Amino acid sequence: MIFINVTLKILHPMKFINQAKMYMSGMSIPSLTLPNTKATTKAEKLSTKVPHPFWVIVNKEVVDHIRSWRLVILVAIITIACAGSLITGLMHFKDSISANDPEGSFFFLKLFSASGSGLPSFVVFISFLGPLLGIGLGFDAINSEQTRGTMARVLSQPIYRDQWINAKFTGGLLVISVLFTGLTLIFMSIGILKIGIPPTPEEFLRILIFTFVTICYVGFWLNLSILFSVKFKQAATSALCTIAVWLFFTVFYGIIVNFIANATAPGQFASPDQIIRYQQFITNLMRIVPSQLYSDATTTLLMPSVRSLGPLTSEQVVGTVPSPLPLGQSLLLVWAQLTGLILATVSCFALAYYSFMRREVRSR
Amino acid sequence: MEQVIELVNLTKQYGEFKAVDNLSLSIQKGEVFGLLGPNGAGKSTTILMMLGLTEPSSGSVKVCGLDATKQPVEVKRKVGYLPEDVGFYDELSGFENLLFTARLNGQSDKLAYGKTSELLNKVGLGPHAEKKVSKYSRGMRQRLGLADVLVKDPEVIILDEPTLGIDPKGVKELLELIVRLSKEKGLTVLLSSHHLHQVQQICTRVGLFVSGKLIASGDVESLSSQLISKHPFLIEARVGGIQEEVDNDKLKEKLNLVPGVKEINLLAEGLLHIGCSMDRTSEIAQAIVASGAQLTHLSKKTYGLDDIYQRYFENTTSHEVHQSS
Numbered sequence: 001m002i003f004i005n006v007t008l009k010i011l012h013p014m015k016f017i018n019q020a021k022m023y024m025s026g027m028s029i030p031s032l033t034l035p036n037t038k039a040t041t042k043a044e045k046l047s048t049k050v051p052h053p054f055w056v057i058v059n060k061e062v063v064d065h066i067r068s069w070r071l072v073i074l075v076a077i078i079t080i081a082c083a084g085s086l087i088t089g090l091m092h093f094k095d096s097i098s099a100n101d102p103e104g105s106f107f108f109l110k111l112f113s114a115s116g117s118g119l120p121s122f123v124v125f126i127s128f129l130g131p132l133l134g135i136g137l138g139f140d141a142i143n144s145e146q147t148r149g150t151m152a153r154v155l156s157q158p159i160y161r162d163q164w165i166n167a168k169f170t171g172g173l174l175v176i177s178v179l180f181t182g183l184t185l186i187f188m189s190i191g192i193l194k195i196g197i198p199p200t201p202e203e204f205l206r207i208l209i210f211t212f213v214t215i216c217y218v219g220f221w222l223n224l225s226i227l228f229s230v231k232f233k234q235a236a237t238s239a240l241c242t243i244a245v246w247l248f249f250t251v252f253y254g255i256i257v258n259f260i261a262n263a264t265a266p267g268q269f270a271s272p273d274q275i276i277r278y279q280q281f282i283t284n285l286m287r288i289v290p291s292q293l294y295s296d297a298t299t300t301l302l303m304p305s306v307r308s309l310g311p312l313t314s315e316q317v318v319g320t321v322p323s324p325l326p327l328g329q330s331l332l333l334v335w336a337q338l339t340g341l342i343l344a345t346v347s348c349f350a351l352a353y354y355s356f357m358r359r360e361v362r363s364r
Numbered sequence: 365m366e367q368v369i370e371l372v373n374l375t376k377q378y379g380e381f382k383a384v385d386n387l388s389l390s391i392q393k394g395e396v397f398g399l400l401g402p403n404g405a406g407k408s409t410t411i412l413m414m415l416g417l418t419e420p421s422s423g424s425v426k427v428c429g430l431d432a433t434k435q436p437v438e439v440k441r442k443v444g445y446l447p448e449d450v451g452f453y454d455e456l457s458g459f460e461n462l463l464f465t466a467r468l469n470g471q472s473d474k475l476a477y478g479k480t481s482e483l484l485n486k487v488g489l490g491p492h493a494e495k496k497v498s499k500y501s502r503g504m505r506q507r508l509g510l511a512d513v514l515v516k517d518p519e520v521i522i523l524d525e526p527t528l529g530i531d532p533k534g535v536k537e538l539l540e541l542i543v544r545l546s547k548e549k550g551l552t553v554l555l556s557s558h559h560l561h562q563v564q565q566i567c568t569r570v571g572l573f574v575s576g577k578l579i580a581s582g583d584v585e586s587l588s589s590q591l592i593s594k595h596p597f598l599i600e601a602r603v604g605g606i607q608e609e610v611d612n613d614k615l616k617e618k619l620n621l622v623p624g625v626k627e628i629n630l631l632a633e634g635l636l637h638i639g640c641s642m643d644r645t646s647e648i649a650q651a652i653v654a655s656g657a658q659l660t661h662l663s664k665k666t667y668g669l670d671d672i673y674q675r676y677f678e679n680t681t682s683h684e685v686h687q688s689s
Contacts, residue, residue: 058466067455131592149451153512156415156445157468158437361417362408 019227037058052307053159054167063170065137074133075179081125086187089114089121090194106324108199109206109302111191122187123298126180128216128290130248133179135242137172140235141165141226142356147235157362165226165356169349172222177215184211202327210301211329217294221246223348249289257285287304287337290344297337300330309333366393366559368520368552374423376409376567376576383409386423387574391554396546398563399556400572404688407556408448410573411522414554415445417437422437428519443471444513448524450505455487458508461497469516476515483511487541503534510541514549523555524681527562535559539566597643601636601660612656618655629644634660 023239036132055112065071120128143164145151151276155161184207199207224245228238266274286292300306306322324335384406391397391483395651398409412418413425416436427430431512432439459480466476484493487507492500492615500508513521523542527535546553557563563570564584571581579588580605603615617626619638625648627639638648645664652659 046477048474050470050472051467053468053470056464060464064455086617148454149447149449150453151451152417152445153450153452153465153466153509155417156443156447157465157516158441158470160437269593328462342543361412 004220054163058171058174061168062174065171070136071175075138078129078133079183081129082122082183082187084119085122086190088119093195100106106203108191108197108203112210113302120322123302127294130214130218131221132248133176134218134250135225135239135246137175137227138222139229139242141168142229143233143238143299144235146233161357162353165353166355169223169226173219176218176222180211180214180218205327206301209361212299213294213297213301213338213341217290220290220345221342223345223352227348227352230359241320246305247258249291253289257282260285290341293337293340297334297341300334304330367391368428369554370391370426372424374410374413374425375421376413376418377421387578389578389581390569391552393552394550396543396555396566396568398567398570399573400558400560400563400570401514402558403602404531405573406576407573408524411524411556414522415440415443432679442515442519444516444518444521446523446526448512450506452497452505455496457494457496457541458500459484459493461508462512465512466515482515483561486545488510503530503538506530507541514545518551520552520554522554524558526555527557527559530613535562538581569623597640598644598665599638599640599648600663600665601638601648601652601659603634603636604658604660615652615655615657618651619648622651
């Protein structure tokens with residue numbers, strides 16, 4: 001119930017912020033300074049419901065995130081980037097549709113993967129900026145509480161220790177989910193207004209699953225940064241470490257894989273078997289990177305004509321009908337990527353959970 | 365008397381180092397107990413074990429009849445803890461910080477709002493309730509900490525170095541506040557400190573804690589007799605007009621005749637320490653004057669915690685030197 005409440009509230013950001021402000025401070029002050037009738041009527045409105053400590057912390061986390069400049073800036077960057085990609089997508093929409101395209105019936109999805117005039121697509125922007133958002137929400141989750149000296153105080157309240165880290169994770173994930181769902185829906189609705197054609201139910205489902213994959217992907221970076229925030233005492237160290245990991249994966253890992261590919265490339269007269277094995281080896285190396293998993297998954301989801309993410313022999317292609325895959329088949333194709341992403345997210349969280357539970361609580 | 369805190373053979377070991385060494389201690393309901401010791405004596409570790417925030421290596425901790433290691437949440441419901449150098453969320457006001465604590469303790473908004481404002485007024489922060497905590501002074505933060513501890517209606521409050529870094533006037537106010545509030549609500553207070561004279565003022569009982577061991581406990585007077593001298597009264601006398609060895613002996617002889625005098629030490633030229641079993645100041649004065657010496661100064665020495673403390677550390681340092689040589 002509370003979950004739904006919070007999401008609904010966040011869908012109307014201004015309303016929520018006002019409500020949060022009232023919730024946290026505004027209402028109380030009159031009753032302190034002016035103990036008159038006005039205050040008592042306000043006090044009567046307060047709920048008598050006993051809150052669950054877990055949701056109390058989640059509530060605080062979400063409010064903290066929303067009030068923080070960090071999130072405002074990141075969201076502003078992401079929104080501007082997405083607006084840019086939407087505009088280019090709409091401008092080049094005519095070019096991306098051709099009469100005999102097998103994906104003809106899925107042209108709404110093109111909006112998400114269309115690029116042009118030097119601006120990358122919505123998907124590329126998210127795969128680049130999403131990690132930054134995840135890192136921004138999590139890198140000081142635990143260690144800032146330690147340096148502020150609030151950890152010992154909060155943990156000496158009657159809560160279980162894991163409730164705290166679970167709530168930190170839930171709060172961050174909630175903000176991410178609401179943000180991306182909202183962003184995708186806004187993106188879609190502007191698309192509908194401009195193109196004039198609504199998406200088919202299958203397209204809508206594909207977009208929803210795409211949003212889910214995005215949340216998992218950003219959730220991975222959130223958890224990685226929470227893990228580092230448990231491990232490192234200084235918020236700056238953990239931020240730098242997560243950003244280093246992110247940079248390594250986005251920039252250097254590709255270069256390293258390239259080196260390996262060049263070094264292990266089979267000769268000119270290698271058998272097709274060998275070449276396929278080599279190809280698969282390199283693709284698998286690339287798939288260690290979460291962003292590769294993400295782009296594999298989203299490409300398949302948003303371009304139904306993609307039938308394989310690896311090499312196909314001509315025997316396999318013979319006799320295929322050039323039609324898009326149904327949703328079930330596309331999902332089957334990216335199932336491994338999807339589970340890989342979720343696994344990475346969960347294992348990061350498990351590590352963070354473990355080291356947090358074993359850690360000694362000291363004041364500062 | 366009901367025992368609120370009961371530690372039995374409590375030990376906490378970090379590798380080779382024993383932070384708390386076989387500690388047994390019990391604190392009765394309504395007591396204000398001072399845990400005294402230098403930094404690193406294991407006071408904070410003991411407190412953390414009482415709250416179930418750290419697991420003991422061996423031994424047991426019972427708080428309000430509950431095992432703190434196995435039922436930490438139930439214990440934390442009854443015990444308010446003010447950590448050393450407490451931190452608050454700077455971007456929130458004092459009121460909001462307290463509200464968060466109240467909610468974590470499962471209080472409904474209606475209850476929490478009323479209680480929070482009441483407590484803020486009680487600790488004298490009423491006018492500053494809506495100010496952000498980042499603008500609070502050190503003393504105000506500490507008072508907010510006290511309110512934060514009381515929000516959950518505890519049976520026991522544990523304060524770790526509550527007076528650290530506050531000016532003398534603030535310390536006095538804070539300690540008075542602690543005593544007043546604890547009497548008002550019938551609380552048991554455990555308070556750790558290395559500032560002896562502060563604790564001395566308000567504690568009904570103190571325990572001296574050094575390198576993981578409780579070396580003595582009791583009220584200040586019994587501690588002084590345990591640790592400092594064999595004699596309950598010590599009188600310091602300064603005499604003039606003694607030139608010869610004979611005079612000294614004569615003086616000692618005279619003093620020995622006074623009933624109750626147990627020991628006489630000549631510390632320096634004309635400085636005497638006389639240990640007695642009862643207060644014999646006037647008789648000693650008479651004896652000195654009768655012996656022909658000039659009495660220039662006579663005072664009854666009483667020992668405060670400072671002396672006890674210093675005395676103890678004199679012993680340990682000499683002990684350590686002895687060991688290392």
